[in-house]
Amino acid sequence: MGKKVTIRDIARLAGVSVTTVSQVLNGKGNRFSKSTREKILKLRDEYQYVPDFHARSLIMKENINTIGVLVPNVSEPFFGSFVEGVQQVARQEKLIPLIFSANRDPKLEKAYLEQMVERSIDGLIIASARMTTEMINQALANRELPYILFDRNYDQVGTRVQTDDYHGGQLAAQHLVELGHQKFLYLGVNYLTENFKQRLAGFKDTLLANQLAFNDEEDVLRTDLSRQGGYEAARAVASSGATAVFTVNDDVAIGLLRGLRELKVRVPEEISVVGYDDIALDEYIYPPLTTIHQPIFDLGVGATKILLDRIDHKRQSEQVEHFPVRLVRRESTAPYRMV
Amino acid sequence: MGKKVTIRDIARLAGVSVTTVSQVLNGKGNRFSKSTREKILKLRDEYQYVPDFHARSLIMKENINTIGVLVPNVSEPFFGSFVEGVQQVARQEKLIPLIFSANRDPKLEKAYLEQMVERSIDGLIIASARMTTEMINQALANRELPYILFDRNYDQVGTRVQTDDYHGGQLAAQHLVELGHQKFLYLGVNYLTENFKQRLAGFKDTLLANQLAFNDEEDVLRTDLSRQGGYEAARAVASSGATAVFTVNDDVAIGLLRGLRELKVRVPEEISVVGYDDIALDEYIYPPLTTIHQPIFDLGVGATKILLDRIDHKRQSEQVEHFPVRLVRRESTAPYRMV
Structure with missing residues (x-):
């Protein structure tokens, strides 16, 4: 050569x-x-x-049309679908998306963000539960670089795509209440980010409004945010006495289903499970998972389009685009019956 | 700002x-x-x-330590795990991996490759079934840029990590033969890349060596390389009369399991299914999938280490590192019995 x-x-x-x-x-x-x-x-x-x-x-000084996409973990189905949405717009608009997966490590997230800035990219999509707007602006060294926030950025300002997590929690509770359940559990994670808290709040408020008991101390379990985490929580879930479980996301729910199956606890006959996200996998597992749908691919498309808009027009005003959530009923939930 | x-x-x-x-x-x-x-x-x-x-x-002119990673589809669990392996080495070695996901589109693969070259990156990991060494060298404009090939690059020269697909096919056949099956099916894809052909060859040769029938015309079905593809093939698989199915990969197998379940065909009682890859999901689906294990994460680690070695030492000689495959027996396969 x-x-x-x-x-x-x-x-x-x-x-x-x-x-x-x-x-x-x-x-x-x-x-x-x-x-x-x-x-x-x-x-x-x-x-x-x-x-x-x-x-x-x-x-x-020509426009190279490169955007950086920072996600916690590209191998999680949720972020995989999000990135696919980004890529679809990128192909249409001849953008180059550089994907950075930072493994939920705030130090790494900051380092990658700084790297992206040094690369003179044209814009950024940041999906991070833990970085505050202040941290982001610091990493961007106060440059005029358009960016858009995605997922778990409740407590923040800035242009972003957002779904209504509180409403998602309400929908999950409403479904389980209608099925006649009386003892509920929220399978959460050790670090409850703001969007998870919102889901829990919507869930709890709906139960209380229906004169049903829910106690943050006793009715919230915590595990790792992964399939493995859901799997490991199965024994605690099974012995909790709850017949209706709402999980932080589908990955955790999928792990829980495996764990309950190995313990010979039948879903949905003995325990109903509701997930969150509606990842493509939900239809392939057994039983197919009842969940709260988020339009993940569309969120990727929407985030990229808004970002492009900002790159082209240099809009300064904050912009928040809302995407709807809805209940998708499959086979992991059933009417309550005394066992 | x-x-x-x-x-x-x-x-x-x-x-x-x-x-x-x-x-x-x-x-x-x-x-x-x-x-x-x-x-x-x-x-x-x-x-x-x-x-x-x-x-x-x-x-x-300092070393910026950036590597480009070109994968067909980062949202497939297989490539997700591979990228995680790359990222682990990247974190340890303070490398920045830029991930490009080209959706199995050869034009896009070429465009991304050229973009990476223009970005003066230090090295490349290329996972592409369809790009030949010639196409790659052309895209690299004959520069002295170290790269390493991964997955589906049988007919090529160049430094690469590789597993023995032929042996994987042998292991799948051997397992099903030992279970007493007599009618077999290979669930392939429309575009059989070289590694898929190798798996099929190992599978077929082993059956023939055991005086069992296998005919490329009748005993190979083709579908899309995806869970959806496996799902859509279920009816054809069920009506083929085969009691033992070997699929091109786990994603296709997972789709097939869903399809067979919806058709009320019991796995493994009526049909045994063997996948390929051993993605993490295999333990979470039902029934848990018997498969041929590839050390996917380790392949990502290995590819990155070899690439770093080449960046640092500018080795010119071709290097091929082999990784072992093995059968992982779970619950989707069972002894043949007359129904």
Whole structure:
């Protein structure tokens, strides 16, 4: 393989300036003679010169249309679908999405964010439960860089796409109340981010409004935010006496279903389970999961479109776009009956 | 938010050259006076200057340690785990992995590859079933850029991590033969990449060596490479008369299990199913899936380490690292019995 040829090499070989080469190769060389243009193009082909992204960015100040997408964990189905939504818009709009998956590590999130800023990207989509607007602005070093927030950013300001988590919690409770259940459990996680708290609040308020008991001390279990976490909580869930369980998300619910199956606890006959998100997997597990639907793919599409809008028009005003949630009833919930 | 401050602004304000600012800010300014150094650092803090990645890359020629990772679809569990392996090494080695998910679109794969080259990245991990070494070298414009191939690159040369797909097919057949099955089916996909062909060859050869019938025309079904594809193939599988099915991968198997369940065909009592990959999900579905294990996370770790090795030492010789496969027996397979 040959050594990398730079724009300077081409300029030297052609006996012209770097600016001339740059303008000719970028189709802006009409003011130069035909022979100069042809000489440069011939050298480019001869040496298989590829314009250097860095150099071009500095010299041409052209719009490179790159967006950074920071997600907690790209291998979670939820964020996988979100990223697919981003990618669909990216393909249509000839954007390049750079995906950074920071594993829910705030230090890593900050480091990646700073890296994105250094890369002179055009905009950012940030899905982070723990970064505050202040932390983000600090990482962006107060640059005029458009960004949009996604997921778990309740306590924040800034342009974002959002669903109504409180209403999602209400829908889950309403469904289980209608099925006649009387003892409820919220399977939460150790670190309850604001959106999880909202779901819990909507769930609890609806139960209390129906004269049903729910106590934050006794009726909230905590586990790890993963399938494994749901799986490990099964024994505690089974011995809680609850017949209706609302989980923080579908991944946790899927783990719980596995754990209950191994303990020979029948779902939904003995315990009803409601998840959250409506990831594609819900229809493939057994029993198919009743859940609260979030339009995940559409959230990815929407976030990217709003971001593009901001990149193009440099809108300054805050913008919040709401997406609806709804109950999807499948087979993991059933009417309460005394066992 | 403030306007972006450049290194030129800092140089002008300090009354020194850009090179001086650059060297001081990069900790290489010992040959300048203490007052110059302090002046520059003070201006940096005052204007919240962030070194520009592009400028720095051009001026300092320092190693930025960025690797590009091209995968077909980051939202598939298989590639999700692979990327997690890459990220683990990246965190340890302070690398930045840029993830590009090209949706199995060869044009998009080529475009992304060219983008990565333009970004002056330090190395590449390419997981693509369809790109040949020739296409890759063309996209890299014959630069001296280390890259490593992963997954579905049988017919190619070049440094790569690899598992033995032929042996995987043998293991699946051996297991089903030992269970007494006599009529077999390979649930393949419309575009059989080389690694899928290898699995089929190992499967078929083992059956024939055991005096069992297998015919490429009748005993290979084709569907889409996805859970949905497996789901849609269920009716054809059920009516094929086969009691033992080997699928191209776990995603397809998981879809098939759902489809068979909806058709009231019992697994494993009526049909045994063997998947391929051993994605984490296999233990969470029902019945838990018997499959051929590939060390997916380890493949991500291994690919990244080999790539780093090449970046650091600029090794030129081809390197192929093999990772073992093995049968993982769960509950989707059972002894054949006449129904």
